[in-house]
Amino acid sequence: MALMTLSSPHAHGNNSTQKVMLTVTLATLPGLAVMTALFGFGTLINVVLAALFAIATEALILRIRQRPVMFFLKDNSALLTGVLIGLALPPLAPWWITLVATAFAIIFAKQLYGGMGNNPFNPAMIGYALVLISFPLQMTTNWALSSQMGASVAGLGDALSVIFAGGSADAFSGATPLDTYKHLISNKTATEVLTDTTFNGWLNGGWEWVNLAFLAGGLVLLWRRIITWHIPVAMLAGLSLCSLILGWDADMYTPASLHLLSGATMLGAFFIATDPVSAATTPLGKLIYGAGIGILLYIIRTWGSYPDAVAFAVLLMNFAAPFIDAYTQPRTYGHAKANRGLKKPEAK
Amino acid sequence: MTHQIQLHSFDGGIHPAENKQQSTRTPIRPAPLPALLTLPLGQHIGAPAVPCVAVGERVLKGQLVAHADGFVSVPLHAPTSGTVVAIEDRPVPHDSGLTALCLIIEPDGQEQWIEHQSLLDELGVTSLEDIAASDLVERIRGCGIAGMGGAGFPTAVKLAVKRDDNGNSPINTLIINGAECEPYITADDMLMRERADEVIHGIRVLLHILGAQRCLVGIEDNKPEAIAALNNACQSLDQSSQISIVAIPTKYPSGGEKQLIQILTGEEVPSGGIPANLGIVCQNVGTASAIYRAVYHGEPLISRITTVTGDAVSDPGNWDVMLGTPASHLLQLSGYQPQPLPRVIMGGPMMGFTLPDDSLPLVKTSNCLLAPSVTEMPVNEAAMACIRCGMCTLACPAQLLPQQLYWFSKAEEFDKAEQHNLFDCIECGACSYVCPSQIPLVQYYRHAKGAIREERAAHQKSEQARERFERRLARQEREAAEKEAKRKARAEAAALAAANKKAAAAAENSASATPAASGGSSSSPVAAALTSPALEKLQKQLTAAQTAISKTKEKLSAAQQALSAGDEDQQTKVAALESALVKAQTRMKDLAKDIAAEKKALKAQPAAATDTAAGPDKGDPNSPERLQRKWETAQARLDAAIKRLEEAKAQGLDTVAALETGIVKQQQRVDEAKAAWQAVTGAPVATNTDSTEPSSQSSAEADAVRKKIRAAQDRLNKAQERLAMAREQQLDTVDALTLGVNKQQDKLNALTQQLAELEQTASQTTTTSGTD
Known part of the structure; x- marks a missing residue:
């Protein structure tokens, strides 16, 4: 009897890429829910819109590249990119900003590099950085106000009108706590700053809930072993150390608590920086990569002119990831020491 | 005894579904005789055995049918009595899928044993301790035992340890591998449960041979029955304190030799090294049992325990099966149900290989036949893109970066793959198992390893060709020079003879007018x-x-x-x-x-x-030229062999011993050739002198001068050649070389003159003696 021949291993675990991507997407839901509760329907609409744009663009470009459309679409990576862009954009950003960010992320940052797995940069952050630089007005000033602060939140109708019909978002938007603190602290004391309407005495202005929700989602990813602890821990440690050492005086600099629980810190630590394709992959490399993001995050937030810095910090470290990997190879079994760099060691 | 051993852990590893319970429900059953037994001559690592029976010959059970070919090889014995019906190429169970020479035996059903006995009886001793280690190793070698865990390395080779002058062994720990970490396989488990005494006695033999202080038997903790059985068997022995039965956590691939050593000792086998470097020898429990049978019963390795399992068989279990039994025979015994996309794996699901056909025989290393249904083990889906998730890195027991290796292998950046220690990959398949994108990672590594080995071989070949070419050129030059020198020598000898003749003729003429002159x-x-x-x-x-x-x-x-x-x-x-x-x-x-x-x-x-x-006669095989060439060729071969040995030693290959014996033989050949040449070259010179010179003293002197002349002529020729070359290439050494040539010429002239003088005196002596 002739038999089928295949080479080993014959057994396979039941993990799959689409499961990984779907789990990451689902893990963002607590954060999405909190954001929707705080900032109104804008975030939800953005996320849905960005996800749809992402899938449509991916299908289109795959078709143009003559790749099997369904085979790649079912890996859920475009969905995840869309969701992350939707979460990162201001809740009341006009629809075309979402479209530009998503399309650029999928087409340029991902598919033109060869598609899934081949992109050196985090696609979602490339898309976000593009619109942040191109449309600073829409991107930096109209972040929705938080209901925590007693602000009136845009309802579904208002949100739809602002996003799709070009309605004014002024009534529902303002600067974020991170941005406000940075600007006010230059000529006020910490106590005075907190009296500002953005805070109303409450340091994080509702953002702590957003960050805690993303932290919870991140812990799910750790538990499901989709990410390892290295990058988030190193990034948060880098950020904390910088803000404790350099910004210990709350009257001079933004305090560590605001850094950690405001802005996109937790989203960045667990969902953005951990994008495996563009991150460092060796255990030690992940620590260096994460710490680098944390330090850059602090530097750009403190001395840069943008309100937040996750996108830039991550993209800058993406550049370094291959280099970091080459120099942080683990010590292989039976070897006295680890190899460094890519050069072949001379005659053994 | 169960001792508290400080266990260590290895990095990575996976926990695939064990699927071992299916085949442990029934005890080991002896498999009935098949119609034909097919015995591949290479069931082990090393040189295949050489048949020593003829087609048509009747053989007895346990009779030697093929002897070992060299040090790293094992002999083969007839699993039952019957007739040798063929010795021919047949497909063999090997992942290469190639055919190899096999010996086919038709059993006669009589199971008639050849005479065999315990080594103790044979030597007339009462206890194992009275037998020399070398005798035991010889017995193990003679019984054809090769590692039964899967690799099939000749056991006697591993046991041939050299003790120092005080009789201390370099081996301190014997590790017995009973981990059996691959899913589905239960052959070792059942063996330990049912034949624990055999295993323990085998261990005692091994301890005695190696002179090791302790033995650690590593068994995964999912085999409590086996652990209990071995503990019982151990307690009935006095030296039980030496042997520790250690339960280790169930994690694939804990049964990998390197991983098991790490778990039990915390030490790592150096890359490219062997466990003996750490003072450790590792053997499988099946091998220990086979050693017991060989030493205490004189039974060669002719059968083994094989698990037959998988959803495609209705009656999974373990069989005590004769080597050479076709897989189909065992599958039928186990109730094989025909499957769509049938697949039969020899070995486990992680590292086993598929058989191209179920007629292939079982060999010394076949621990399992796994016949899965297509739902049980689906054919791999199309691989998706690598997302660099790093799950493979977490699973790798060798602390490699499987994902980087994959990218380098795929891009054929083999130097980078090597730099990332590709060759430390043990191909356990853990990375492929966890890969969410279903990428056949191990296959990529195998391809890369193959390509690199091919590249190395090609490079080595071209190096050898270059060396050969250079040697040939040198030889041609040398031969041309020799020819020239000989021609000159002949001419000179002729001239000398003529002068002598002339002198003789003159002498004769002066004495009396003889007809001899007219004859001349x-x-x-x-x-x-x-x-x-x-x-x-x-x-x-x-x-x-x-x-x-x-x-x-x-x-x-x-x-x-x-x-x-x-x-x-x-x-x-x-x-x-x-x-x-x-x-x-x-x-x-x-x-x-x-x-x-x-x-x-x-x-x-x-x-x-x-x-x-x-x-010198060119056709004479004993001519000095031929002999000298023979000697030189032998010397060149010897040099090449020594070089190979050094390489082998550097790479820690198991061919070292074989090479060493080869070198000793070659040295003998060289000495013989040299002696022969010396014997011959001495003689003709002497005869020449006799024939040309009656006056021995002056002739010896003349001979020495003639030799000098030849050497000087050679040197001159070479110098001239070099000079011409230098001129052609307009080198600045021309002046120096010219000077050298002139000097050489002067020397030559001086020597020629000296010779002429000598000859003159010689001829005068001849003349005077003639006149007297």
Whole structure:
């Protein structure tokens, strides 16, 4: 009897890429829910819109590249990119900003590099950085106000009108706590700053809930072993150390608590920086990569002119990831020491 | 005994579904005889065994049918009594899918054993401790035992440890591998449960051979029955304190030799090294049992326990099966149900290989036949893109970066893959198992390893070819030089003989007018007639050379004038002309010498005739030239073998021992060849002297001078060659070389003169003795 021949291993675990991507997407839901509760329907609409744009663009470009459309679409990576862009954009950003960010992320940052797995940069952050630089007005000033602060939140109708019909978002938007603190602290004391309407005495202005929700989602990813602890821990440690050492005086600099629980810190630590394709992959490399993001995050937030810095910090470290990997190879079994760099060691 | 052993852990590893309970429900069953047994001659690592029975011969159970071929090889025995019906190429169970020489035996059903007995009885001793380790190793080798865990490395080779002068063994720990970490396989588990005594006795033999202080038996904790059975067997022994049965956590691949050593000792086998480097020898429980049977019963390795399992068989279990039994026979015994996309794996689901056909036989390393249904083990889906998730890195037990290796292998950046320690990959398949994108990672690594090995082999081959070519060139040059030297020597000898003859003839003439002189003169016209065309030719060549020289001189002076007139282009021309002139002059000198020799030879025709007859015969296999060449070839082979040995040692290959024996043999050959050559080269010189020189003292002196002349001539030739080369390439060594050539020429001239003087005295002596 002739038999089928295949080479080993014959057994396979039941993990799959689409499961990984779907789990990451689902893990963002607590954060999405909190954001929707705080900032109104804008975030939800953005996320849905960005996800749809992402899938449509991916299908289109795959078709143009003559790749099997369904085979790649079912890996859920475009969905995840869309969701992350939707979460990162201001809740009341006009629809075309979402479209530009998503399309650029999928087409340029991902598919033109060869598609899934081949992109050196985090696609979602490339898309976000593009619109942040191109449309600073829409991107930096109209972040929705938080209901925590007693602000009136845009309802579904208002949100739809602002996003799709070009309605004014002024009534529902303002600067974020991170941005406000940075600007006010230059000529006020910490106590005075907190009296500002953005805070109303409450340091994080509702953002702590957003960050805690993303932290919870991140812990799910750790538990499901989709990410390892290295990058988030190193990034948060880098950020904390910088803000404790350099910004210990709350009257001079933004305090560590605001850094950690405001802005996109937790989203960045667990969902953005951990994008495996563009991150460092060796255990030690992940620590260096994460710490680098944390330090850059602090530097750009403190001395840069943008309100937040996750996108830039991550993209800058993406550049370094291959280099970091080459120099942080683990010590292989039976070897006295680890190899460094890519050069072949001379005659053994 | 269960001892508290500090367990260590290895990085990575996976927990695939064990699927072991299916095949442990029934005890081990003896498999009935199949119609035919197919015994591949290479069931182990190393050289295949060599058949020592003929087709049609009747063999007994346990009879040697093929003997080991070298040190790293094992013999093969008939699993049952019957007739050898064929010795031919058949497909063999090997992941290469190739065919190899097999011995086919048709059983007669009588199961008639060859005479066999315990080694204790054979040596007339009562206890194991009274037997020398070497005798035990010899018994194990003779019984054809090879590692039964899967690799099939000849066990005796691993056990041949050299003790120091005080009799201390370099091995301190014997590790017995009962981990059986691959899913589905239960052969070792059932063996330990049912034949624990055999395993423990085998361990005692191993401990005695190795002189190790302790033995650690590593068993995964999912085999509590086996652990209990071994503990019981151990307690019934006195030296149980030496043997520790250690339960280790169930994690694939804990049964990998390197991983098991790490778990039990915390030490790592150095990359490219072997466990013995750490003072450890690792053996499988099945091997221990086979050793027990070999030592205490004299039974060679002719059967083994094999698990037959998978959803495609209705009655999974373990069989005690004769080597050479076709897989189909066992599958039928286990109730095989035909499947769509049928697949039969020899070995486990992680590292086993699929059989191309179910008629293939079971061999010494076949621990499992796994026949899965297609739902149980689906055919791999199309691989998706690598997302660099790093799950493979977490699973790798060798602390490699599987994902980087994958990218490098895929891009054929093999140097980078090597730099990332590709060759430390044990191909356990853990990375592929966890890959969410279903990428066949191990296959990529195998491909890369294969490509790198091929590249290395090609490089080595081209290196060898280059060396061979260079050696050939050198040999040709040397031979040409030798030929030239011989020709000159012959001419000189002829001249000498002629002079002697002349002197003798003169002496005779002066004494009395004899007819001998007329006889001598009557032969000379014939010789002159024979040789004069050659002489004429040489003279013509000489004239041609002289004309060429004069022409070149003219051209040279013209060119020099042009050069002095300022034409710088002439510079190279002048140099070329000068060198041409020198060459022509040398040629002319050579020709003149040849002519002189020819003339001398012409005069001394009878002497020359005898001389050529006595000269070295080219067809004679015992001629000094042949012998010398033989010696040189042998020496070259020896050198190559030593080089190979060094390489093998550096790489820690298991061919070292074989190479060493080869080298010793080769050395003997070299010595023989050398002795033969020396014996022959001494003799002809002596005979020559006798025939040409009656006066022994002066002749010996003349001989020494002649030798010197030959050597000087050789040196001169070489120097001239070098000079010509230097001139051609316009090197700045030309002056120095010219000086050297001149000096050499002077020396040669001096020597020739000395010889001439000697000859003169010799001839005078002859004359005087003749007149007396």
